Amino acid sequence: MKFNMRRRSRIRGAAMWLLLLELRTPLITLIVTYSISVLGLILIPGVTPEGAAYHLSFLDAFYLVSYTATTIGFGETPYPFTPSQKLWMLFVMYSTVIAWLYAIGSVLTLLSDPAFRRLRSYQRSVSRIHGVRDPYWIVCGYGGAGSQLIRFLDQSGSRCVMIEVNAARADAARLSDLSYQLTILVGDVAEPQTLVDAGVQRALCRGVLALTDHDQVNLTVATNTRILAPRVAVYARSATDANTRNLRSFDTEVVVDPFRVAARSVTQFIRRPNAYALYHELVDPDLNQIEVVEVPVAGHWILCATGRMAETIVEAFVREQIPFYLVSSRSTVIQGDWPWIEGVGTEAQTLREARISEAVGIVAGTDDDGDNLSILLTAQSENPTLITVARRNKPTSEPVFGQGHFDCVLREGRIIAQEMYARLTTPLLHQFLGQLETMPEALVDGIIEKLNARLAGDRPELAHFDLTLDGKEAPGVIPFLQTVMTPKLGDLLVDPGLDHPSMPLICLLLIRLNGDQVPFPGDGLPLEEGDRLLIWGAMGAHHRLHFLVRRVDLFETVLSAQHQKTA
């Protein structure tokens, strides 16, 4: 059977057509056998019990053939048959029954054909996508990053459409535990038609996330989307600098290079542990606590890495001026004036050459999970106080890395998912993270301390959200903005209940209507209409905040109470 896959644009109804096409020969066979049978029955004379000759009418003949063909067999009507009629009936029985079996067999063969079933499931997915009434993201590739990001987006209430070329991975995606039924299109995402079928040109499509493991495929997805749907945002994974530059050259919104992000994360983890902890709490919906790992400043690190990971991590360490020993095989030697030891790092001797007993920490960043674990276990037995950074390559190795008591685990899929999620959910978060990059560590420490003071010893789960001071989101606040009451930021973060204690929330970033940014604003900052706030704190407290800003009477009470306090 041949399927014309190039004509998928008319995919809707294609399976039905295919069925009819396949049924052409069986249908004609049926028509011909029926008509010959009917004609024969009419032409062959019968005999009445009185001995008179008669001919069957068209109605009788058609009736007889119909019940014979369907093997119902009511018998000889209207009178017992003559031998010549019986002979003809033998022909009718065998030919019509065989014709029916042939027709039904053809239908069943087609229905159970794997290619036909693929076409049908593809068609069903396409019609489901085109029936969706909520905005959605198109996720290309159900790898570590894709599966993680779909989960993250589900937690923030966003829906996705999945494109995956591998049938086994698509089956895994079908089993994913989400709050909605994920629509999966099994097809090659590099083909433009697949993107069109996934609904890239619909107004409800919010963006395309190119997360496949192949740079070339991601690039093709980005270019195709640019041309097919210029207003749709493209977020792409890229594993080389050349590809990143290429993607950026045609305005791809976000390009995430997992190696660069991982290298940045490691140096941030070492030099700015508070910023690292805050960053990961904000970008990872699964991580709801601030966990600061104190890393000693003095001492050197041991980097066991291969390939691109080695390049990016060495570059980052040099930039941050962190002393290190590079342990790598000869094939991935990188020129520079730093101590280099040949080997993988799985042997104690290699690590001793890198002066492991005096080292602060070790990064196991090879592209083999077994090697990484072996490096870390050897290192821990050589120097138990060592700070360990592990790189996890395959999502299937997660159980060992999760239970391994490592201080920091770099997971490629998760890194990409976090980076993209931070940009997808709220633009305010993305702006704040940009400022966090260069924010002094003392200031970050201050933010965390301030929240901890408000939490007063509790360790609730943390979350962030944004709030816009306009008539839609904060109708309770708007009437007071231009009055002598001058509501301040601190008045918002107050529990509307008795005594008005302050809520365990802090404002990370405030953006004025004119674009001015105030990072980490103080409580005394006067509010203006159109301000956008990024608020961070205990999960659940935002319900009270939303309640407060919607009620004019409540907010007035809070305001006057606050004024009395200050007076």
Next chain:
Amino acid sequence: MNTQRVWFAFFIVLALTLNFGFFVGEIDNPLHHNPYELFFALVVSLIATVLKIGDRSHLGAVLLATSLVADLQLIVAAVMWGYAAQVTGEVSVSVMASIVSLAGGAMLANITSVILLIAETIQLKR
């Protein structure tokens, strides 16, 4: 020469000729209209319909539609005749006129079909 095209054209034209053969004659005179001819017109028309399935072009769709119209008209005519002959017991003049006029309608559809076939053939570049 394409054998498939030969059969395709053969059945479409045969549907029209049989249809015409049944249609000619005095409209209400049963002697002028042979039931076997109606039977064959219907069978050939059904086969033509099945042959037209599968062409997803615009012309193919219109061809299929004309065939479906012809089938519908002929089936109604046949059922009417059968009902009159077997249930009512008498094929009256008015019933005969109805049957023949239904067949006439089917013929118009078949003519359209043949015209489309000719138009398509003329457009073909050799």
